[in-house]
Amino acid sequence: MSTYLKVPLDKYKCGQGRSAPPFPQFTKPEPIGFMSINGDAREYGNDAGHLGYFWRIPEPPLDLSAGIDQVHRKAVDPEYFDIHMFCKFIQNHRELLHPTESGALKLDADFVTFRGILRLIMCLPYDNKELCLRATQLNGTIYLSKLETDADREDRAKMTQHHLNMCSWGYKFEQYCLSAEPNVEPTTSVPVNENDEFNCFFRTKLGGLRVIFGAEMDGIKSDKSVDLNDPKVLANLKFVELKTTSVNMTPKQLRTFDRYKSLNWWAQSFLVGIESIFAGLRDNNGIVHNIREFIELKMLMDIINDPYAVVQLDYKPGYSGIKYTIIRRSDEPQRTPNGHNELNKVHRFIPDSYRNLLNGTPLSATATNLTNSD
16 A cells, blocks of 8 residues: 655744745765675675565565564664774775875765764754764865764663564564565565665765765665666666554654654655655554555655745755854864864864875775774
8 A cells, every 4th residue: 555655844844924945956866886784793895785675565464573582683883883884985996086186085075974864964953852963074075973972872771672672673574575686585584683784875966065975775676686886777776665663553653653753754765765665564562464655756746846945955955054164164174063062172083094095195004994093
């Protein structure tokens, strides 16, 4: 069954009588590369490992708690893990770097960040959670990473076993829907390893700013095996997004879904050009009773055609412009502006090996050790 993802536009309009800003320029995201993250150690892989092929909509009921006692739960990543993985990706794909007149190398980007961060910024006006970002500039590119806040740590410490199981249900739903090969029924009898990931990197323009961002992708729709090393194949991938949510929502849960969860789903899909979301509707025991396809594209067109541009879309380039101005004021990659006015504090988080690569410094035998930060 298909339906449109409901995002109440009246909640996100700038307000009657106000001059709405124009819909910001956002070019179609272009995939430029990929990587995998492997196993409990969360190691970088320069390949398409863990790429999942969407098999078909499985027939309910589905038990999302099957094998949950053997699940490999996702590890808590160290600070700047995402930036470090991106740096490893670039070290393996130096064709994305361009020489400067000084002999140094640079990316063709104003910003490097991640889909999750862009989604949080887009939805920030409608969320009361604290958000802590850290930025540094290197050879004209600003690298933006999210830090765990005290509230994040407190929430993680308070998670009950049921909450942990609910987090695992989403991964199990993916296992029911995806297989390692096209047109092959998924293997659901093996333990789920939540640490395994397939990631893509995208290039886009946002409000005139050149942005490269990474995103963990659930899977793709394809009837045949794909070679992602072929740029044409990579550019034409049709991604699929998989979610779970409650099947019998209380009025309060339904309001929360309509006002917040649907917005996050839409923002996450919009950023990478996903047109539909498959959601497993489950009960409180982790049994999926129905699977619904939410159509994202129609909702997007409704938003674009609305006379009042939605705030979250205009908020992102505005935020980026503010940060860009502040960072350019102190053209030193170690300086890190954020909402707590730490312009004079030094935070090192770009790996030495990556900084040496971009600045043309000869790499030592241990340069690939990304535990030494810049």
